[in-house]
Amino acid sequence: MSEHHTCDVLVVGLGPAGSTAARFAARNGADVIAIDKRAEIGTPIQCAEGVSQSIFSQLELEPDTRWISHNVSYVKLVSPGGRVVDLNDERVAKIKYGYVLDRKVFDKDLATFAAKEGANVLLKTRFVSGERLGNGLVRAHARNFGDDVTIDAKIIIAADGVASRVGPYFGIRTFVPLKHMESCVQYEMTNLECEDAIEMYFGKEVAPGGYVWIFPKGERTANVGIGIIPSLTDKNARYYLDKFLQTPRLRNARVVEINAGGVPVSRPLKETYGDNIILAGDAARVVNPLTGGGISTAVVSGKHAGTVAAQAVAAGRHDKDALARYQRLWQDAFGHRLEMFFKAQQVLVSMSDEELDDAADALLKCNFETLSEFELLKAVAKTNIKLLGKFKTFIH
Amino acid sequence: MNVKKELCMLCQTCAAVCPTQCIEVTEMDIILSDDCNDCGICARACPMGALHE
Numbered sequence: 313m314s315e316h317h318t319c320d321v322l323v324v325g326l327g328p329a330g331s332t333a334a335r336f337a338a339r340n341g342a343d344v345i346a347i348d349k350r351a352e353i354g355t356p357i358q359c360a361e362g363v364s365q366s367i368f369s370q371l372e373l374e375p376d377t378r379w380i381s382h383n384v385s386y387v388k389l390v391s392p393g394g395r396v397v398d399l400n401d402e403r404v405a406k407i408k409y410g411y412v413l414d415r416k417v418f419d420k421d422l423a424t425f426a427a428k429e430g431a432n433v434l435l436k437t438r439f440v441s442g443e444r445l446g447n448g449l450v451r452a453h454a455r456n457f458g459d460d461v462t463i464d465a466k467i468i469i470a471a472d473g474v475a476s477r478v479g480p481y482f483g484i485r486t487f488v489p490l491k492h493m494e495s496c497v498q499y500e501m502t503n504l505e506c507e508d509a510i511e512m513y514f515g516k517e518v519a520p521g522g523y524v525w526i527f528p529k530g531e532r533t534a535n536v537g538i539g540i541i542p543s544l545t546d547k548n549a550r551y552y553l554d555k556f557l558q559t560p561r562l563r564n565a566r567v568v569e570i571n572a573g574g575v576p577v578s579r580p581l582k583e584t585y586g587d588n589i590i591l592a593g594d595a596a597r598v599v600n601p602l603t604g605g606g607i608s609t610a611v612v613s614g615k616h617a618g619t620v621a622a623q624a625v626a627a628g629r630h631d632k633d634a635l636a637r638y639q640r641l642w643q644d645a646f647g648h649r650l651e652m653f654f655k656a657q658q659v660l661v662s663m664s665d666e667e668l669d670d671a672a673d674a675l676l677k678c679n680f681e682t683l684s685e686f687e688l689l690k691a692v693a694k695t696n697i698k699l700l701g702k703f704k705t706f707i708h
Numbered sequence: 709m710n711v712k713k714e715l716c717m718l719c720q721t722c723a724a725v726c727p728t729q730c731i732e733v734t735e736m737d738i739i740l741s742d743d744c745n746d747c748g749i750c751a752r753a754c755p756m757g758a759l760h761e
Binding site: 349436473475487488493548570 | 717719720721723724725726727729732733734735749752753754755756757
């Protein structure tokens with residue numbers, strides 16, 4: 313059996329980027345179909361679930377307590393040699409709370425909002441291939457509950473994650489070089505004492521090229537995960553995480569959920585749009601390469617993708633020039649920051665354990681106005697003459 | 709390349725780094741096409757150690 317659909321905008325993938333794109337495309341008058349291969353939005357989780365307060369204003373939503381597992385009030389950095397840098401309200405003048413989300417609830421609600429705006433959400437629908445039609449439209453071939461489905465659209469928004477299959481069918485190469493891929497495993501663990509802090513542990517023996525994180529979810533439960541750069545080691549992420557779990561504090565903790573995934577820690581794609589196509593979220597690699605955080609950038613890119621697509625359709629356009637504004641919008645919003653974070657990530661990956669200890673010592677001598685990555689990098693550059701060369705980019 | 713399916717989380721990290729884009733991860737399975745040239749990059753990227761040459 314086969315079905316055929318037509319629409320203005322087809323969104324592939326209903327993570328935060330895709331659901332937000334579908335919501336804003338529908339809100340701005342487009343006829344939207346949004347597909348996802350999963351039976352339930354929000355699972356499996358492929359992230360540590362940490363976000364800043366600003367995410368809800370970016371989404372134009374009032375925060376819902378159901379989305380928030382736990383409030384976090386400070387950040388704890390632990391260097392290879394065991395220096396503990398607490399970035400709390402005693403050392404940061406204008407500290408803001410962050411959240412550890414419950415992505416299963418949050419993501420599902422974002423998809424629900426898209427549907428409420430009028431998007432036709434199709435679950436268990438997997439993108440298989442795409443083609444350009446002679447009439448200026450694009451066609452997606454998909455499988456829905458095992459049946460063939462074709463969907464013709466004026467614009468397709470690829471929000472299908474780091475391993476985007478949509479982009480290549482429309483001329484946008486999306487593969488990620490190994491040195492720019494963070495390979496991640498995360499356990500949700502219980503029987504674990506946590507403070508209201510995001511904890512990050514660094515070091516070549518702990519997490520080559522990345523870090524181990526502990527993000528508290530409340531009620532003695534936390535996301536304990538790791539990201540490593542696989543080109544720097546011959547061991548896999550699970551090996552390092554299981555080794556970290558041998559620390560005395562975690563010996564009695566128990567795993568109640570396992571998740572894995574890849575996070576692109578590269579620059580964003582050079583072109584995140586083309587004729588009839590926009591890429592958003594991880595598919596466009598709009599991720600903070602320094603932390604691997606991508607929820608905030610995903611929703612902002614999704615919002616712009618959906619809005620620009622709907623406006624282009626209303627103007628009777630779906631060519632590359634009509635969609636170029638999308639890239640300008642996300643670049644204006646966070647492009648400069650991602651570029652700086654990419655440079656910072658390259659520096660951090662190159663640092664020895666001794667240099668990481670030195671950086672921690674530098675941070676311990678400083679107080680900060682706000683808790684931003686830039687302030688931390690500047691502080692290291694200004695305080696430690698040995699690291700000045702590596703970090704001088706961040707002083708100005 | 710061989711997949712130890714009992715270790716695979718279907719997370720798609722392998723598909724993202726595959727230079728020949730020959731790996732498809734569906735909601736239930738991982739499929740390697742004949743274009744695979746056994747370069748081993750997917751095995752290095754896999755967080756779980758599920759892929760082997």
